[in-house]
Amino acid sequence: MRIDRRRALALLGLGVAAPGREAFARDRISFQHGVASGDPLQDRVLLWTRITARGSDDVAFRWRLDPLDRKGGGKHGSGVTGPDRDFTVKVDVVNLDPGRAYSFQFECGGVSSPVGRTQTLADGPTKDAVLAFCACALFPNGYFNAYGAIARLPRVDAVVCLGDYIYEYGGSGSYGMDSPVAGERPHEPAHECVSLSDYRRRHAQYKTDPQLQAAHARAPWIVVWDDHETANDAWSGGAENHQPASEGDWNVRKAAAIKAYYEWMPIREPAGGGFSINRSFDFGDVASLFMLETRLTARDHQLYPDVEMPKDPTFPEVAAFKRRLADPRRKMMSPGQEAWLGKGLEESVQAGRPWQVIGNEVVMARLFTPPVHRYMTEPAYAAVRAELSRAAAARLAKIEANAVLGLPWSTDMWDGYPADRQRVLALIEKARANAIVVSGNSDAFWANELFDAETGGKRVAVEFGTAGITSPGPGEPYPQVPLGEAFAKYNREVLFNNQTAKGFMLLTLTHTSATGELVAVSSIRDKAFTTRPIASYRATPGPNGVSALKPV
Numbered sequence: 172m173r174i175d176r177r178r179a180l181a182l183l184g185l186g187v188a189a190p191g192r193e194a195f196a197r198d199r200i201s202f203q204h205g206v207a208s209g210d211p212l213q214d215r216v217l218l219w220t221r222i223t224a225r226g227s228d229d230v231a232f233r234w235r236l237d238p239l240d241r242k243g244g245g246k247h248g249s250g251v252t253g254p255d256r257d258f259t260v261k262v263d264v265v266n267l268d269p270g271r272a273y274s275f276q277f278e279c280g281g282v283s284s285p286v287g288r289t290q291t292l293a294d295g296p297t298k299d300a301v302l303a304f305c306a307c308a309l310f311p312n313g314y315f316n317a318y319g320a321i322a323r324l325p326r327v328d329a330v331v332c333l334g335d336y337i338y339e340y341g342g343s344g345s346y347g348m349d350s351p352v353a354g355e356r357p358h359e360p361a362h363e364c365v366s367l368s369d370y371r372r373r374h375a376q377y378k379t380d381p382q383l384q385a386a387h388a389r390a391p392w393i394v395v396w397d398d399h400e401t402a403n404d405a406w407s408g409g410a411e412n413h414q415p416a417s418e419g420d421w422n423v424r425k426a427a428a429i430k431a432y433y434e435w436m437p438i439r440e441p442a443g444g445g446f447s448i449n450r451s452f453d454f455g456d457v458a459s460l461f462m463l464e465t466r467l468t469a470r471d472h473q474l475y476p477d478v479e480m481p482k483d484p485t486f487p488e489v490a491a492f493k494r495r496l497a498d499p500r501r502k503m504m505s506p507g508q509e510a511w512l513g514k515g516l517e518e519s520v521q522a523g524r525p526w527q528v529i530g531n532e533v534v535m536a537r538l539f540t541p542p543v544h545r546y547m548t549e550p551a552y553a554a555v556r557a558e559l560s561r562a563a564a565a566r567l568a569k570i571e572a573n574a575v576l577g578l579p580w581s582t583d584m585w586d587g588y589p590a591d592r593q594r595v596l597a598l599i600e601k602a603r604a605n606a607i608v609v610s611g612n613s614d615a616f617w618a619n620e621l622f623d624a625e626t627g628g629k630r631v632a633v634e635f636g637t638a639g640i641t642s643p644g645p646g647e648p649y650p651q652v653p654l655g656e657a658f659a660k661y662n663r664e665v666l667f668n669n670q671t672a673k674g675f676m677l678l679t680l681t682h683t684s685a686t687g688e689l690v691a692v693s694s695i696r697d698k699a700f701t702t703r704p705i706a707s708y709r710a711t712p713g714p715n716g717v718s719a720l721k722p723v
Contacts, residue, residue, distance in 0.1 A: 616689040
């Protein structure tokens, strides 16, 4: 943020006259959206808040950051924000000590914000690191209980959001509005987000949630967007949920959505602007975290089977479709980002860190659509189909048809870009990295192992997928169908899958092991809830790559 020092002093009433000081009375200023911090490094961290003020004039603020151990080294400062950035505030506090915990707070017009807790990353010898991964929070579909659970963790060094922090949908009958709690949590605005004002209002609504506020105040966040921060199934040149005829130019909408994202999220913005938010973080000598951007910078248009093939395709037509998917020119990431990732993986390994974690928006494992009927008795399967709604029955029939054709579960995931996936796996192999991929987007829990088919099926990495905070899982329309079990039994790379639970993934990294806990909340429709790990897996690092996942 560029700050005019003289103007800031004037608004704060320091050194010069402060006209209209009554505008800063307590009843005119509030911090309705909490506080947050993000993008921690060894010597700095980003602080965030939003000031709710009557009127449209700029307002001045103060901020303060203090070590929790109270041994000196606090920081403070001031600044100005206004309507040009929707009254949001970002302060990049530098020259901090590594591996140190801090409290922070803002003040405006005599009104203080809530107090947040943050910390810098460790440097040098480090015992361990604990990260919570989350994704897919659909406001109308349920209470953000998983965020509340993250806020109450006894330890979390950083919260990593893998995208779909907000959803663009809105209006009666839109996604999630059939939830029992949607009546008290309808989207604001009450229509789909298209303009800058729309996206700002949607971000503002989400940050009024007390459990989300608590999770932001608990620890620094490391974030990346997926598709719903702009529009469903976004790619560099458009989106499935963008209709140019009625919603205008995609680039205009995309720019508006990302401006709001940069304003409302605790993330350092690219120096030259744009969408290249891939970046890395080192947790002492234990792990490096690489955050990928696979939506807006380089992704090619998705190839959907229902669009690209006839209604009843022949096997030659299916084979032609798969060849198009496998075209090596199809991209999820730019060559520049691939080179950045390869160099970072090699440097992390050479520095002696045992773990290389890849924060990834969509599932990377090979997911062939499973023939669900194989994993149920014929009478049970017939009974389930008889009870399904027409829409759910049609979807289940489509799953079975796609299984017969050998089609991937989703071509919006890495399965839609297999050549690009192979390039990523080759980078991991070349670096001899102990890679842990952590993925969002799927609204399901996963424990996967990723194999390199081009070298005879050698294990290259392991993958954890986090379920949604509230977003509907694919298995919810037919809970009696063992969809998760079918995925795990039908796909070599899948060890565990749950298609209905909600929650987050907790990753604990030491020099000798990595433990992933898939933590589910008991309910998103009841404010009272409990949590439990529904599955836990552990891997160990080795000189030639990560070990197999073993249940804990």
